[in-house]
Amino acid sequence: MVHKTMVVGTGPAGLTAAIYLARANLSPLVIEGLEPGGQLTTTTDVENFPGFPEGIMGPELMANMRKQAERFGANFRNGWVEQVDFSNRPFKVTIEGEVLEAETVIISTGASARYLGIPGEQENVGRGVSTCATCDGFFFRGKKIIVVGGGDSAMEEASFLTRFASQVTLVHRRDELRASKIMQERVKGNEKIDWALNRSPLEVAVGDNGVVSGLKVRNNESGQEELLEADGVFVAIGHTPNTKFLGGAIQTDEHGYIVVKPGTTETNVPGVFACGDVQDIRYRQAITAAGSGCMAAMDCEKLLEGSMVHDWSGPVGS
Secondary structure: OEEEEEEEOOOHHHHHHHHHHHHOOOOOEEEEOOOOOHHHHHOOEEOOOOOOOOOEEHHHHHHHHHHHHHHOOOEEEEOOEEEEEOOOOOEEEEEOOEEEEEEEEEEOOOEEEOOOOOOOOHHHEOOOEEOOHHHHHHHHOOOEEEEEOOOHHHHHHHHHHOOOOOEEEEEEOOOOOOOOHHHHHHHHOOOOEEEEEOEEEEEEEEOOOOOEEEEEEEEOOOOOEEEEEOOEEEEOOOEEEOOHHHOOOOOEOOOOOEOOOOOOOEOOOOOEEEOHHHOOOOOOOHHHHHHHHHHHHHHHHHHHHOOOOOOOOOOOOO
16 A cells, blocks of 8 residues: 555654645554654643643643544554655655555654753653753743753753743853854853853752752862752753664755755655754744644645645755
8 A cells, every 4th residue: 555645753743744634635644653742742831832821731732633633534653664765656664674655755753852861860851851941941930040061052041041040050061162152152241150161960969859959960170079959950962853764865964954945844855855853953842843744744735736846956865
């Protein structure tokens, strides 16, 4: 059986694409990976997604999107994509040894935030540990926050968080930052930001009340351990796009993000589209991911109707 369209990934982008495709009577096959629902399933309160004035729990929002896609006729298949073959249509997608075929494919596998890998981190994600200042900064109004990282992203997160926090401490394991000079100067000029350089994070500390109380670090100069007190720890050491399974089948940038034609979701392979964080190095929000999912579905539908002229191409691979 050759499916008209296949969606790989079930975050806000993939599920929105599935909703639009299903409503267009294209019966999309949606491939769920090991973490159905994407990063929002690890988020507690989502207060910035339009339409929910009182907020909504991340897992509930994703469950609702999935039900909406199913209601219109989307089919779901759980499994891990091992490899793809986009050299000819129909495209081939191998899931746990089984080869599935589709005329079009939408890739919405997202990007995973990098974590420190220290004790107390994963078990407190959404409960004092975060990787998204835009998403969670509001919850720390008037509180002390630690930001871990030394690049531009960490500087941006720290600057943004000063809108809410009473104090932000930047922690970096080296005594020099990787961030651009202009970003460093901007942050150093902010009176709310303190510095804890040349310190290696060891453990996210939790108080007797079960709430994050700070970050244990090692002073790399003295070798002594210290506790930096804070109500929240924001990890800002980058993201990794989930594109390894593609094996160079489509064009990616030097960081592994899928390259799309500006203003569209078209990749360099006609019939393969990308949406959400897997191709978004800038915004990385649920609402922008959902919007790009809508775009991907509409681009896909136009191609299947024969009304799309694919006038952009590039070299395969990064």
